[in-house]
Amino acid sequence: MFRALAAALLLFAASGCVGVPDAGSFSKPDSHALTDTGDTRLARAISAAHGDELPQSGFVPLGDGMAAFVARMALIATAERSLDVQYYIWHGDTSGILLVDQLLKAADRGVRVRLLLDDLDTAGKDAFLAQLDAHPNVEVRLYNPFGYRGVRALGFLGDLKRLNHRMHNKSLTADNQATIVGGRNIGNEYFNAVAHITFADLDVLGIGPVVGKVSGMFDLYWNSDMVVPVSGFVGEGDITREGLRAARAGFDRRVDEQLASDYVRAVRESPVLNKLRFVELPVYWGDATLIYDDPEKVYHQKISEDTHLIPKLAPLLNDAGREVLVVSPYFVPGDKMVDFFASLVARGVRVRILTNSLAANDVGLVHAGYMRYREDLIGAGVELYEFKPSPSQVVRNKSWTGSSAASLHAKTMGADGERLFVGSFNLDPRSVALNTEMGVLIDNPTLARQLSRSFEQAVGEQAYQVVLEGGELRWIDTNPEGGPREYDIEPQTTWWQRFAAGALSLVVPERLL
Known part of the structure; x- marks a missing residue:
């Protein structure tokens, strides 16, 4: 039985180890975006509304x-x-x-x-x-x-x-x-x-x-x-x-x-x-920079601005003078990012981060990586919030919407109420070094302040603030029924969830997260 299983695994391994198929084995002509689209209905609608x-x-x-x-x-x-x-x-x-x-x-x-x-x-x-x-x-x-x-x-x-x-x-x-x-x-x-x-x-x-x-x-x-x-x-x-x-x-x-x-x-x-008509929609205007990873990032182990998104995103946060907001559902900062946020706080920048709680995270393995850094972040002066699995403000109509559980999935960052980033990028090792990602940096104070208001609402109504008291983590819910409530264990989780996440945090290499 063991030999048969081993043979089957070897067969699958061999069949998987073929690499990207060679271009000579199939037809793959280059093609490019069409640019003669100025007379399309969409172009005319945009022109009529905005010139x-x-x-x-x-x-x-x-x-x-x-x-x-x-x-x-x-x-x-x-x-x-x-x-x-x-x-x-x-x-x-x-x-x-x-x-x-x-x-x-x-x-x-x-x-x-x-x-x-x-x-x-x-x-x-x-x-x-x-x-x-x-x-x-x-x-x-x-x-x-x-x-x-x-x-x-x-x-x-x-x-x-x-x-x-x-x-x-x-x-x-x-x-x-x-x-x-x-x-x-x-x-x-x-x-x-x-x-x-x-x-x-x-x-x-x-x-x-x-x-x-x-x-x-x-x-x-x-x-x-x-x-x-x-x-x-x-x-x-x-x-x-x-x-x-x-x-x-x-x-x-x-x-x-x-x-x-x-x-x-x-x-x-x-x-x-x-x-959803261009005439009626509020459009926010500003200079925009599209940033993205090279599609062949897999072949470039060294992080550089030529092939990786993160060096092009870093100035948004590094240049902040007053406030940095980070919304990242999967958040595994690593020691270098913790030190970076600590340096921002040290020079007077208010740093606030919203990520998923253990109860809300749909990838428990990522939470195991994140939990290693909570004490260091809070100790450095970072304000840390974790998203609740059940929003307090939700219209419940279970025939089609109104979830009984919610998970944070937005990936956005803002600086000083002036600029913001919206995209696919999480602040974790996978987004930095493994996956390809993209997003847009937008210079628009009105839109950036809208992000700030949304952040305030989220952390006030749909998140726990994580704090350190006497060297121990505490979770503060400021918006429950009956007044504020404090937890000394991760809220809305089972013993097994907490045990599994804690055990994994001791053994899982971050490069796999």
């Missing part, structure tokens, strides 16, 4: 999950020439199915669709993605694909060093005229479409010069050697005309089922549909 020349970038914050979903649907439905779409996760649930349906309808009317997905989340989806790719106006490519197309955990056995690097970027760009970037993947939990859990998240819809920068980044990834067409994993005869017709008919039936869902009914009844 022909946009010297600065404009941003609309999308903090509400339903608004973020509708904004994506609206951009895809409006596109006439091109859609460039890049995501880490794309679930096959209500939101995922409806967004794919919009992409297919756009392709049916002649829009060129380029869909770039990280391969970690595509297990079992090769056939569907290949059928999508077979549409003459759709091309699907995968970032850093697994050689073994079965269970991803088995693929890791043979090629962990390469496959541990994933593409965490998130962007959707329509007609090279408008883009959505931020922290959300595609899935019901990101759009307030499920009853059991939701993610508190943030995107921005951008227009103006930032859009061309996002398109340029997308092209860099799309044409990278780290990216492979999904057609490279499809055998001859797997895609037939009859099979495609049957697949489209089956998918259309799934779409019809989702259109009858309570969530879609709620979207149709929501005023957000009418608000």
Whole structure:
């Protein structure tokens, strides 16, 4: 029995250790963002609302999950020439199915669709993605694909060093005229479409010069050697005309089922549909810098400004004179970052950080890494807050939304009420050194102060402040029913959760987090 198991593991390891397939084994022509889109409906709408020349970038914050979903649907439905779409996760649930349906309808009317997905989340989806790719106006490519197309955990056995690097970027760009970037993947939990859990998240819809920068980044990834067409994993005869017709008919039936869902009914009844018009939306203008990792970051172990995001993000915090705000759901600062925050406090900068509590964190392993640094951060004068799993202010309608549990997923930072960052980047070793990330630095005091107000509301209503009393950690809830309450153990957790996190914190290497 043992020999048979060992042989099976060796087989899986060998099948996983093939590296990124060589470009000579499949057709992968370079392509680039379309620039002749000034006469599109989207371009005309932006021009009518804001003029022909946009010297600065404009941003609309999308903090509400339903608004973020509708904004994506609206951009895809409006596109006439091109859609460039890049995501880490794309679930096959209500939101995922409806967004794919919009992409297919756009392709049916002649829009060129380029869909770039990280391969970690595509297990079992090769056939569907290949059928999508077979549409003459759709091309699907995968970032850093697994050689073994079965269970991803088995693929890791043979090629962990390469496959541990994933593409965490998130962007959707329509007609090279408008883009959505931020922290959300595609899935019901990101759009307030499920009853059991939701993610508190943030995107921005951008227009103006930032859009061309996002398109340029997308092209860099799309044409990278780290990216492979999904057609490279499809055998001859797997895609037939009859099979495609049957697949489209089956998918259309799934779409019809989702259109009858309570969530879609709620979207149709929501005023957000009418608000998502460029004439009515409040747009915040300012200079914007798109920052991102090189798609071939896996081959660059040394952190540098040429290949890594973090050196381009550091000045936002380092140049602060009064206040730094950090919202990072997965927060493992390491000794160097702790020292950095301590140096900011020492020179008079107020540093406040919001991350997930153990009860709210959907990745307990990350919490095990984070908990090592709480005492040092608080001892250095950093104000530390942990997000509650159950928001105190939530509309509960469990037929479609109003979660019984919540998790922080937004990734944003602000400095001095003047500048802010919105993107996919967490302050943890994985975002710094392993995954590729992206985000936008925005110079707009009004938007930055809006972040400050949202932070104040979150830490006042939806978080515990973590403090040190007599050398021991305490969690203070300032907004419970019946007045403030203090805990001497991590609130809303079981003995086992606390034991497991504490044990893991002693043994798990940070480079794996």
